[in-house]
Amino acid sequence: GWLALQVTNSPFQVGAVTGLRGLPMLFMGPPSGVLADRIDRRKILLASQLFLALSALIFTAIIWTDHLQVWHMYAFSLATGVGWAIQNPVRQSLVANSVPRRDLPNAVALNSTAFNAMRIVGPGAGGALIAAFGFTLNFGIQAAAYLGVFVLVLFYRPMEVNDSTAARRQSAFANLQEGFRYVLSNKVILSLIATTMTVMVFVMSFASTQM
Numbered sequence: 001g002w003l004a005l006q007v008t009n010s011p012f013q014v015g016a017v018t019g020l021r022g023l024p025m026l027f028m029g030p031p032s033g034v035l036a037d038r039i040d041r042r043k044i045l046l047a048s049q050l051f052l053a054l055s056a057l058i059f060t061a062i063i064w065t066d067h068l069q070v071w072h073m074y075a076f077s078l079a080t081g082v083g084w085a086i087q088n089p090v091r092q093s094l095v096a097n098s099v100p101r102r103d104l105p106n107a108v109a110l111n112s113t114a115f116n117a118m119r120i121v122g123p124g125a126g127g128a129l130i131a132a133f134g135f136t137l138n139f140g141i142q143a144a145a146y147l148g149v150f151v152l153v154l155f156y157r158p159m160e161v162n163d164s165t166a167a168r169r170q171s172a173f174a175n176l177q178e179g180f181r182y183v184l185s186n187k188v189i190l191s192l193i194a195t196t197m198t199v200m201v202f203v204m205s206f207a208s209t210q211m
Contacts, residue, residue, distance in 0.1 A: 002127075003063075003135050004073055013070065020077040021084075022200070028085035034175045036090045042153065045094065048087035049150040055079040056143035063136045097158035 004010075004017040036044065059076040062068050092111075099107045129138050170178070183189050 002130065004070075006135075007068065007073070008070060013073075017073050017077045020074055021081040024078065024081035024085040025088070028082065029089065030176055030179060031172075032086045033089040033093075033179060034172050035086070036093045037175065038172065041090045041094050041097065042156065042158065044090045045087055046150060046153050048083050048090070049146055049153060052080065052083040052087075053143050053146035053150060055083065056139055056146055060136060060139040060143055063139060094158060097160045099159065 001014050001018050004013045007013075055076060059072065062072050095107050095111050096104055126138055129141070183193060
């Protein structure tokens with residue numbers, strides 16, 4: 001977002017770049033959840049991390065060689081959004097495959113704490129790096145972080161491998177319908193999703209443009 005502002009000096013472009021990153025989650029989140037139940041989650045995570053790393057490396061090279069154009073920012077934001085839309089349901093599901101069931105509440109809390117802590121620390125660290133070294137290093141670090149996670153996942157072995165037998169008895173579309181029916185019939189889950197969506201649409205978008 002800050003790069004878009006510096007290059008274009010346009011609030012619209014900042015909003016467009018930020019919006020393109022969040023758009024895939026709106027449409028790809030539920031199908032990605034179905035995918036996570038039908039295919040080896042570890043392999044999906046590896047593929048998505050490699051895709052994100054390559055996207056960041058290409059974008060870093062574009063900035064470094066002074067070939068940056070507005071559409072490059074659009075493409076990179078969209079690619080990042082697609083990568084996260086695919087891997088986020090998988091990562092959440094793998095938490096349950098990584099610890100004994102008795103430790104699951106603590107594991108979920110730890111995972112959420114780590115994610116939100118980085119949302120607090122990350123923008124400040126990114127701003128300091130931009131001020132000291134410019135934009136290129138930031139995206140290079142992002143690419144290195146994605147590659148680092150890729151290497152870690154290579155050595156990761158879940159305690160339980162997701163059993164896709166039950167999911168594959170039906171079509172992917174039937175699995176998707178079942179998920180929607182469950183959410184709509186469970187008032188607690190529906191309320192949580194509605195609350196989260198409200199925050200993401202009306203709060204996070206405002207915070208992104210103000211930063």
